[in-house]
Amino acid sequence: MNSNKYDKILLAHGGGGQLSDWLIRKIILPKISDSQTELADSASLELDSNDICFTTDSYVVKPLFFNGGDIGKLAVCGTINDLAVSGAIPVALSLSFIIETGLELATFERILESIGKTARQCNVRIVTGDTKTVEQGSADGIFINTAGIGCKIPGINLGTGNIRPGDKIIINGTIGDHGMTIMSQRQEMKFQSQLSSDCAGLSDLTVELLKNVPSIRFMRDPTRGGLAATLNEVAMQTRLSITINEDAVPVAPKVRAAAEMLGFDVLTIANEGKVVIVVAPENAQRCLEICRKNSLGKEAAIIGQIEQAADIAVVEMNTKIGGRRIVSMPYGRELPRIC
Amino acid sequence: MLDKVIENQKIIKEACEKLGRQIKVMEVCGTHTVAIFRHGIRAILPQSFKMLTGPGCPVCVTDQGYIDTVLQLAENKDVLIATYGDMIRVPGKGGALETKTTNKNVRIVLSAQGALELAKENPQKQVVFIAVGFETTTPATAVVVKEAAEQNIRNFTIFSNHKLVVPAMRALLAGKNDKIDAFLCPGHVSAITGYGIFEQIVAGFNRPCVVAGFEPMQILEGLTIIAQQLAEGKPELKSVYKAVVTQQGNAIAQNLVKEYFQPADGYWRGLGSIPQSTLRLKDKYSKFDTMARFGIKQIPAEESNGCRCGEVLCGLIDPPVCQFFGKQCSPQRPIGPCMVSNEGACSAWYKYGDDRGGN
Structure with missing residues (x-):
């Protein structure tokens, strides 16, 4: 045939x-x-x-x-x-x-x-x-x-149970690229866009990190629900609070513009080639350097830290303008079928 | 940027001290509401400078009678409802549109154009576009009515509940809440109408009106000018959104709206009936008017389930004062429209928290 x-x-x-x-x-x-x-x-x-x-x-x-x-x-x-x-x-x-x-x-x-x-x-x-x-x-x-x-990998035991106050939070690059790309390309949204999904296999980067950086506590890929969902899961499971700095969170200008135009909070937009890494403070810099040398982490950044919860565990963000606001768990009413 | 923030903070603080009382400033635009919460702007204002979220979110101001009428229309098997996303979750009599999507006769569209396309693709159905929104979205609705007329499309109508922002501001100051000291005026609306429309609020009610865009620094700048004007006792109309907004606005868009729509008395959630506040299709375009096509008369319905969205919309209470807030009512299970819409005061308060321990 x-x-x-x-x-x-x-x-x-x-x-x-x-x-x-x-x-x-x-x-x-x-x-x-x-x-x-x-x-x-x-x-x-x-x-x-x-x-x-x-x-x-x-x-x-x-x-x-x-x-x-x-x-x-x-x-x-x-x-x-x-x-x-x-x-x-x-x-x-x-x-x-x-x-x-x-x-x-x-x-x-x-x-x-x-x-x-x-x-x-x-x-x-x-x-x-x-x-x-x-x-x-x-x-x-x-x-x-x-x-x-x-x-x-022998000797590696990742989990939220390892996380301690003072630990740093690293992300390996810009957020929201995948979700905004899909949304912009869906038939109903015909706005011009040169966005591109970050879709990538991360094992090359994660294996290198785990073999070279001691005291990585936890890793998670922030897919549906974006960075906001991942950080809230960490806060809920550890009962520790998290503060991130808006200034430090990498966002591609085109993604930011598209998200603002459609009224989305970019922290809640899906990623498909990103990993959130929680690492002991003394090893954060080394972790960052390895990320930045790897093609999967060129724009990596330390975006925040784990903190003792005052009352209930919350995720908060210091905004660029010097304000502060809660980063809540997204409700999950996303546009359909992004992954 | 932080230097400029500190400078503005200082001016606002001094103005508040000079006045020696709490200042209440209302924003009347959903995009402003979200921007103010998302950028944490409330956190950098002094305690005595209070932001109120007014009737600026289209879903929130839509009255219960309209919602119930839409739900009734959705029962009609020959009808295909085309609506913006947030509307499908607003609870009404016997549920929300969302629960009717299983009938496959409720479709989410992202633009008026999308609704017209739906009509072309489904010639055997009567497509009803749930036309809500302020001056910003009305021109787009006018464009599709024009297109439908030109192309003689017979299965498309709009159920217009397009709103005008100034009559609502007047209604607030004239009755529901005369404690509002000033308005942060919407940038998007002003881009269409021109910022001149707010002159009547300044002249008639002696309240500062400052038009701003949506960047955090610009919002702060707008609020600073308001504080200064209040401290000096000189209310004026100002725009800090100079790149986009002019005094006269977009004449093409205004003429389009004038051709197809006329102002009529209309119901608002929380504010009741406001004269000349809602746009209806002109009689000569009545064949595209859902009410005419289906012989519907819109009946006002009271919100009687204990939901306090109406008071929130008038700036009379903060969302957490409502007994349902964060308990029975959350973005997951909203009771009122201010929790449904992303741009609603309750939703923003719930998601981003209030810096002063409100959440």
Whole structure:
């Protein structure tokens, strides 16, 4: 069967028969796997350690392609990042598609190419997967689920329980790029924009940091809900307060302008290539220097610190104008489907 | 910047001391409300300089009768409601529009244009645009009515509840709250209308009116001028938003609005009926008027559930005074519109806190 015969995904491509087999062997595997993986019901892995992290996430972003990335890149990076901030070296991913009948095969191939490229860049293998197709109207183009396994870096034990008053908070670059890019590219918002998502796999940076900076207490990727949600989670779990300085939080001018135009607080906008790092004060400078030397952290900054809570734990921000305000947990009524 | 902040703070403090009483300054623009809270401006003002959040958020000032009427329209299977996002969460009789989105006949649009597009895409439905907003958004609604007329689109109407800011300011000073000392006037509205429209507040009520943009420094500068004017007893009309706002405003936009709309008496939450405060489509465009198309008469409805949004909107109470604030009523589960809208006083107070222990 030759690929020219199909220019769209059909229901039968997920049916388990000949068309499924063709799709997997001829279209999917060549793009995501360097070798012709033996197709088995599950992958068998030999790991360096038996201390593993395991995570899963689903990706439903709309539009499928956006400046700086696409649903495939996001599906690989997102799961890698969940492992990376847990202190693990990502090893292998599973990859499952739910495809709406009628998706252009060329679109699917573009997504596959992006998945393959991103996985190779991040040094993870895709070892198992699944493809299902649904009738038109039952999905929106394509949905992707990835699960990932990583080996924990020996001696590293990250968690909010390690956090102490005085610890510094570092972020590896500008915030809000992903969320504002998606919003600006959604059909309904046709304003001109040259924004670009920060979508990136972070394990190269996190592994380097964890191997070279002692006393990193905790890391988290501030995705949905943005920096505001991550900091509030930390405050809630530690019962410690947090102060950040507006001056210090990196925001690209175009992102700031777009957020202001649409009335969004940039602290609540999603990121897909950012990590919040809580580190002991004596090692904050070293952590910052390593970040800035890495391509994933050129604009890294120390944005605030952990403090003893006076009454209840709150996140507050010293504003540029010398005022102070609460940074609250976003309600979560975001624009639909940004990741 | 901090040097300038300190300089302005000093002027404000001295002005307050000279007056020897609390100054109450009201902002009447939702964008100002959010900017003031988000930039922490309240925290740098002296205790005796009190900011009040007035009727400047379109969702908040929309009266309950209008909301209930929209909810009723949403029951009609042939109708597709096109609305700005915040409106779908305002509670009314039997729920909010949000709960009706499962019927797939409520759609969020980001512009009036989006509503018209929806009508073109759904010729078998009657698309009703929930047209709320102040002078800033009205021209965009006028543009789509013009387009609908030119293209002879028969399944599109607007349910106009567009508001005029000056009649509300007059109504406040003339009755609901004459303790307001001055107004920080909205930059966006003034860009359309020209800042000249506030002259009648200065002349008629002897209150300083200063137009400002939305940068924190500009807001502070506006407040400083207000403090100075009050201390000197010389109320004036000033604009510090010179890059955008002129005395006359945008004539093209004004003419568009004049062509399609006429002022009529209208209901406001908290303020009741205000003469000549709400824009209705002119009779010659009645085929695009939802009320005419569906034979609707808007009935005022009292807010009787104990919600105190009305008093908040008049600057009579701070949000935490309401017994529901932060308890039964939060952005997650709003009871009143001031907690629903991002630009509402209650929502801003809840999210960003008040520096003086209010949160």
